[in-house]
Amino acid sequence: MEMILIKVHGSMNTFYMFETAEREDFAQIAVRLSELDPEIDGILVILPSSVAHAKMRVFNNDGSEASMCGNGLRCVARYVCERDGVQEAVVETMKASLRVKKEETLNEGIETYAVEISPVSFSLSSLPMKLANHTEWIAKPLPFVSEEIPFSAVAVPNPHLIGIVPPELQKDTSHQQKWAQYFNGTNDYFSDGVNVSYVTPMDDGIFVRTYERGVGFTNACGTAMTASALISCMAGLVPYGDVAVYNPGGMVKCAVAVEGDDIRLQLTGNATYLSTAKFDWQGAGTDSRILSSESLEEQRRYNEFIEEVSTVSKQFV
Structure with a gap:
């Protein structure tokens, strides 16, 4: 099937995105496309909805299937709008139907969208996370990981373990990698794995x-x-309201109320x-392949934006 x-x-945060009304082997398509193009983090599938x-x-x-993806949802929001x-518009996700809208551009020529992130839960059972008899874990060290790093567990609805760290632990990612790999392997705390983020305040x-x-990273x-x-x-660390969030891929704005x-x-x-591409999918275990690909010009404008914001975040990258 083409x-x-x-x-x-x-x-x-890069994906192949496509619209379909069919039930396909989406997991196998994601694996195969990732083999063909190691740049991608997965796929976004746009399907009909009876409620959105x-x-x-x-x-x-x-x-593996994620319950949500904020970066991916912005791309789906653009496609649907x-x-x-x-x-x-409203886009149905695994746990909630979320409002999305076109916004003023972050920079000239960059399509920009705002998406709702919901639901939010601090209950460890919603991640799930098992930690003795605790039902929440907010802004406290996990002593077996570090006595110095305050960690918080929250589902939005994807499970997240967030540590506030000094700049040294951003520059050297070995500590984060060690514990993230542990928590996403066989362990006693996160039966389904968890996204592990290290956060450092900036000016x-x-x-x-x-x-x-x-x-992975x-x-x-x-x-x-x-x-x-x-x-x-x-x-x-920052006031409630609009928060500028820098990352290795650029910068976004998060509104917190x-x-x-x-x-x-x-x-x-x-x-x-x-880019756009034609993909010949013949099923799992076959030689499914990308038939053709045509690059678009939008990345050039995003690269210019990255050059501007990298002057702020380069100390950590």
């Missing part, structure tokens, strides 16, 4: 580096950046189209 793919990225403008499913490059000729925001479940993880903004606000138990999160950033 498929039309769009190669996209949000903050250099469209439904999004996300598969990592190892074939342009397809339907609207400025705002005008925060820097976030994420080891993503099912992927990634240029950016949308739900991780949003969860990190929330935890940073709670810790008093808290009223009592009501937490509202929004992620705003680029939705960039890199």
Whole structure:
């Protein structure tokens, strides 16, 4: 079966995206495309929805399915809004139907979209995470990892373990890699694995580096950046409201609003189209291949944006 793919990225979190009404072996497609193109973190599948403008499913490059992807959702938001000729839409995800909308550009020529990130839970059972008799874990060290790093566990709805660290642990990623690999292997704490982010405050925001479940170190993880903004606000590192979040893939804005138990999160950033491709999918275990690919011009404008923001975050990259 010949498929039309769009190669996209949000903050250099890169995917092949396609629309279909069929039930396919999406996990196997993700694995095969990742073999053919090691640059991608997975695939975004756009499906019909009975409750929203469209439904999004996300598969990592190892074939596992993620419940949400904030960077991917921005790309799906662009596709759906342009397809339907609207400025705002609702996209169904595994755990919730989320509002998305076109925004003013982050920089000239960069398509920019804002997406709702929801639901939010601090209950360890929602990650899930097992830690003695605790039901939450917020801003406290995990002594077996480090006595110095305050960690917080939160689901948005993807599971995240977020540590606030000094600049040295951003420059040398070995500590983060060691524990992220442990928590995503056989361990007593996270039965389904977890996204592990290290966060460092900056003069005008925060820097976030994420080891993503099912992927490894990634240029950016949308739900991780949003969860990190929330935890940073709670810790008093940055004020509530709009938070600039820098990452190895660029910069996004996360809006954090808290009223009592009501937490509202929004992620705003680029939705960039890199190329279009024709893919011949013949099923798992076959020689399915990319037949052709045509590059687009949008990445040049994003690279210019990266050059500007990298002057701020280069101390960590």
